Amino acid sequence: MMKPGILKLVNSYLLFVMIIAAIFAGCTMTSESDIKDSEMVNPLLRGANEIIGFGDLTATNIEDAARIAIESAEKELTILKNIEKRDFDNTVRAYDKVFNSISKIILPLDLIIEVDPREDVRNAAKDAQASLKDFFYQLDVDVELYDAINAYAQSDEVEGLDQVRKKLLSKILLGYERAGFGLDEEKRLEIKSIKSTIDRLSTEYRGNVAAASSNSIIISASDTGGLDSAYLAARVTDDGTYEIDVTYPSIVPFLKYSTSDSLRKELHKTYSRRAAPENVVILDSILYLRNKLANILGYRSYAEYDFVDNMAKTPEVVWEFVNSLKESVREKAEYDTRLLLKIKSDEIGHPATNIEIWETSYYSQKLKQQNYQLDEREVKQYFELNSVLNGLFDMTQKVLGLKYTEVDSPNVWHPDVRMFNCYDAESDKLIGRFYLDLYPRDNKYSHAAMFTITGGMALEDGGYEMPEASLVCNFPKPQGDEPALMFHSDVETFFHEFGHLLHCMVSTSEFAYLGGPENVVLDFVEAPSQIYENWAWNKETLSLFARHHETGEVIPDELLDKMLAAKYMNSGMGALRQLYYGTYALTVHDTYVPYGDQNTTQLGYDLRTEITGHKYVDGDQFEASFGHLIGYTAGYYGYMWSKVYAQDMWSVFEEKGPLNKEVGMEYRRKVLEPTGSVDALELVKDFLGREPNNEALLKDLGLEISVK
Secondary structure, three states: OOOOOOOOOOOHHHHHHHHHHOOOOOOOOOOHHHHHHHHHHOOOOOOOOOOOOHHHOOHHHHHHHHHHHHHHHHHHHHHHHOOOOOOHHHHHHHHHHHHHHHHHHHHHHHHHHHHOOOHHHHHHHHHHHHHHHHHHHHHHOOHHHHHHHHHHHOOHHHHHOOHHHHHHHHHHHHHHHHOOEOEOHHHHHHHHHHHHHHHHHHHHHHHHHHHHHHOEEEEOHHHOOOOOHHHHHOOEOOOOOEEEEOOHHHHHHHHHHOOOHHHHHHHHHHHHOOOOOHHHHHHHHHHHHHHHHHHHOOOOOHHHHHOOOOOOOOHHHHHHHHHHHHHHHHHHHHHHHHHHHHHHHHHHOOOOOOOOHHHHHHHHHHHHHHHHOOOHHHHHOOOEHHHHHHHHHHHHHHHHOEEEEEOOOOOOOOOOOEEEEEEEOOOOEEEEEEEEEOOOOOOOOOOOEEEEEEOOEEOOOOOEEOOEEEEEOOOOOOEOOEOOEOOHHHHHHHHHHHHHHHHHHOOOOOOHHHOOHHHOOOOOOOHHHHHHHHHHHOHHHHOOOOEOOOOOOEOOHHHHHHHHHOOOOOHHHHHHHHHHHHHHHHHHHHOOOOOOOOOHHHHHHHHHHHHHOOOOOOOOOHHHOOOHHHHOOOHHHHHHHHHHHHHHHHHHHHHHOOOOHHHHHHHHHHHHOOHHHOOHHHHHHHHHOOOOOOHHHHHHOOOOOOOO
């Protein structure tokens, strides 16, 4: 998210409206001395480029920070609204500064809600975030503020603005349009109330998913067939049984290697029912309210409302894209299925007619062993987590002209968390900071995502507010003398998420409202992360870090050749699975009628069977933990859409070398640094020097492979 889980992306315009709207709703005034006293001890109330002391943060700090931020923003907005002679700086830039001041509280709260081990701190963060967003939504209906911005927009000065400043102004005005300006006050107040309720329900949904990360099944010693000793040792209980939870390091190996079909089915069902039925009820409410919001604003559906600022623009364009791509990959998917059916038939001793969803990983690893002589557990021996991290660091520093140094004894939210400074290598200038929170634990975000903590923006003194971010992942943790070994799919995920992180680190946007990946359109934001997955498959880059954790031997060419030969195995099935998720998200936001004849569960069953060929598992309610429905709303199609651009941009590296610094710096300057300041399509065209096309995507999906 922003990977599967989910990057954590907020539409820039909506976030600002959320932020600012909050500011005039019932604040309690405090004296200047009270504010100064709070600032002295409050880790969240930091100046430009000051570090948050996450470990010192208390629930009271969070409550005070939200209150003080609102009071300070209120003063700034009062000045803004009473300007007599308007110009860009005292109106639009002033608006952007308020956006940044509130973002500096809201963004770290989003992280804290998902990762802090302390329940009282998480709850305080939820309450404070809800309070700040409610204040934002109040500004949606602030006629004085709208009139101030609109008055400047009508001035002669606007015509002479550069493209970035015009883009900023137009996005702010679009925000007001989407907040209901043009409608009467009663409708605007209704829209504010709906948005506030959706936010509260969304926070509850995410909290339920995190709480369900400890769901598990218990197996006996006689049920451990196929599972290795290191895996079992990490999960043994006091009574000699084994607890298999639904975190990735636990469920992924179990579904690949357990010889018990019934237990694989049971664990899959446990995983697919996380946060159900509570979140199914919450999701229906969210979908109903989103649809109502869109209708009030004159849109046919929430998808139509949601896509206005995306590259695709309309649901019709997205439907055409997903339906066309489904047809392109279907033949390859059918070929993939035939291969798995043959493997299953051989194992069960009679012709198999279908592959159940909990069987896909199991028979896929058997297919790799039989057809490619490739054992993923052998591959893992060359991907120890710290070696992968060092290789990722080496590669990105070399290609993008960066340098990272670890911070000793950082003040963080959990002992496992590490902190790094990010420098521009040529100038040795500190340009950002980032945190790595890599291992699973209870009440932690259960997938993999990048969370922005502070967005970048230019300061009045000529300096720059440095971006800060955290990667939150769930990779295997070292156990005693056993190292943390990663499946190659985990390595891909790590590269992907680090791509999001670097997009944040190198942002040079002058304005907070346009800076960072969270302010990039949702159907492009995955491209600067998906491109990094290619480095995880490239021989030249793998040789930098893929070494046997015991012998130090570089991964042999013979093994790499097997991996590359098997790369396109199940590529058609995988593409259809992604298109299923995208179609589901699009359907529930475009044609689905909440509380009508359908329900979200049956819709998921029907679409899964239609698109992927998998029959549903009775009781499966995956929508209860499909977090992208909260963060990406209707936009999950963006994973496949943005991959068109990711693979097309990768083709330049393929041609000129994966470690070519000249190409890497062009990519950094032209695609990453502008973030939301330039239209996404223009960024790609500038880097490619031509119009983009989908040839590289089709190659990446392995569609040229014979399916006879």
